[in-house]
């Protein structure tokens with residue numbers, strides 16, 4: 094297939110020529126001239142640009158809110174695109190819009206289109222929606238003048254009434270979306286957007302064009318394009334290869350395809366530990382979690398990415414793939430130094446195997462940020478203790494935000510062996526020399542990292558009052 098295709102307002106849109114790094118928001122506002130969708134931060138934080146994408150899913154359409162500012166136009170291939178300009182029909186507001194009016198939930202209105210689209214997607218989740226669901230849904234939408242109570246009220250009222258045009262047309266839309274299939278390659282060898290439809294084809298293409306940018310959710314790459322003005326003339330998108338996002342439960346471990354998004358991984362991670370699914374809930378907001386992938390979080394090598402410390406503590410194995418050849422390594426060995434990972438050009442982060450904690454193991458993890466929702470970690474700590482006869486016989490401890498890479502605290506791990514969790518409480522971390530930056534001072538990081546260790550030991554000791562004094 095050599096043209097981008099997606100469904101818009103009931104019609105198939107086909108685009109044969111476009112710059113590979115065109116963002117969806119840019120296309121909407123400058124080409125389509127649909128200006129209801131707003132540009133605020135242009136980096137995925139404010140939600141003013143929220144639109145909804147529909148994906149076929151078992152005979153229905155799954156609707157998800159995403160940030161159009163950090164999504165490539167071409168990522169909507171094979172999807173239905175819905176924006177705020179589409180909701181009112183025949184001069185009658187959509188129930189979500191009407192609820193916003195009824196609840197007096199808008200003042201200046203700049204943020205309102207984004208809230209409406211976030212709530213629109215929530216209203217199509219086909220489940221009973223609670224106040225907490227609404228709060229979580231709009232955590233990635235900032236409003237600085239109305240105040241959130243009326244918006245939450247509007248959300249609760251609107252989510253009772255999703256029996257709209259989209260709801261009724263789901264089966265038909267699903268059939269139309271399913272008809273858009275096959276490997277996509279638009280452009281030529283000098284400038285292209287490619288979206289292979291299988292993981293095998295994806296691996297072959299990445300090996301053929303090692304200089305191309307691999308894009309998964311684009312939640313990091315989008316910022317290179319928007320904020321650093323780094324042109325991306327050759328893009329290979331992983332998101333069309335459904336088998337690249339598969340999560341398989343093997344009983345004692347999970348195999349997670351690198352293309353699995355945070356939303357996709359939520360349920361499976363919950364089987365390992367409620368702390369792990371709780372951690373996923375605190376990554377970005379729902380728009381970011383619908384796009385961002387586990388593989389992208391590892392591949393970007395960030396010292397403050399949230400997945401690596403948790404998966405390192407659990408003893409995860411990372412699989413990399415270059416063309417037909419695959420290699421495996423301990424996840425911690427992938428991170429060589431700040432900005433340097435053990436990955437050659439054209440090599441894909443392929444899958445991650447994550448062991449489940451055994452009955453004599455206790456896992457927990459915690460993320461420390463300045464605000465609860467939609468914030469990047471200052472420090473992230475993850476702990477796995479193996480306990481026999483009340484003593485710690487093995488420990489895996491990993492931190493983010495304490496060094497130039499996600500890193501194990503090997504000295505501290507060794508110091509814990511042979512002690513009961515209570516006996517180990519006096520141990521002080523001696524593995525890191527953290528830096529001060531805009532997120533936290535070195536002193537704060539050290540203090541908080543110790544507090545997290547002690548909290549984990551208290552949990553292992555079965556203490557219920559987990560107040561830690563830092």
Ligand SMILES: Cc1cc2nc3c(=O)[nH]c(=O)nc-3n(C[C@H](O)[C@H](O)[C@H](O)COP(=O)(O)OP(=O)(O)OC[C@H]3O[C@@H](n4cnc5c(N)ncnc54)[C@H](O)[C@@H]3O)c2cc1C
Pocket residue numbers: 136137138163306307308309310311312313314315331351352375376377378381384385386387388389390391392393397398399400440441442443467468469470
């Ligand atoms: C508003 C906002 C909030 C965020 N909050 C958090 C947070 O709380 N915690 C956190 O950890 N991160 C956060 N992030 C960062 C980002 O969302 C995550 O790192 C995400 O997991 C990146 O995945 P992606 O699929 O979007 O990666 P992309 O942007 O597509 O790619 C990131 C990098 O990885 C490479 N890459 C992607 N997939 C592969 C692959 N399979 N193989 C090889 N290379 C690959 C790309 O070439 C690029 O270098 C946030 C980002 C935004 C914009």
Ligand code: FES
Pocket residue numbers: 131132133134135136137138139140141142143160161162163
């Ligand atoms: S413009 Fe702020 S999230 Fe897109």
Ligand code: FES
Pocket residue numbers: 198199200201202203204205235236237238239
């Ligand atoms: S209504 Fe003004 S910022 Fe939300």
